[in-house]
Amino acid sequence: MLSGWNKLLNTDCVVLNIGDHVIYPIFRVGSTSLVAAADKKYTNEQIAKCTHIDILIRDPGDRFVSGLNEYCQQNNLDVEAVPHYKENHQCA
Numbered sequence: 001m002l003s004g005w006n007k008l009l010n011t012d013c014v015v016l017n018i019g020d021h022v023i024y025p026i027f028r029v030g031s032t033s034l035v036a037a038a039d040k041k042y043t044n045e046q047i048a049k050c051t052h053i054d055i056l057i058r059d060p061g062d063r064f065v066s067g068l069n070e071y072c073q074q075n076n077l078d079v080e081a082v083p084h085y086k087e088n089h090q091c092a
Contacts, residue, residue, distance in 0.1 A: 012043040029058040
């Protein structure tokens with residue numbers, strides 16, 4: 001089950017202006033680096049003034065591996081133990 005979803009829904013929507021681009025940062029797709037490089041940040045109602053927003057998409061396989069590692073890190077699990085948990089329906 002997705003934990004912390006209510007925090008996600010209660011946060012501001014943000015896009016970043018970097019040079020000539022306005023980018024929607026997706027978590028785990030370089031968002032930390034994008035935020036650090038941003039010239040300006042637009043939130044919520046300010047986003048309506050943007051005429052074009054770029055979205056960077058990451059390879060699903062890479063994203064899965066990253067998510068699996070994050071899950072293990074947050075739950076103090078060894079990555080090798082996860083298939084066991086999945087087989088026994090203990091892993092969301």
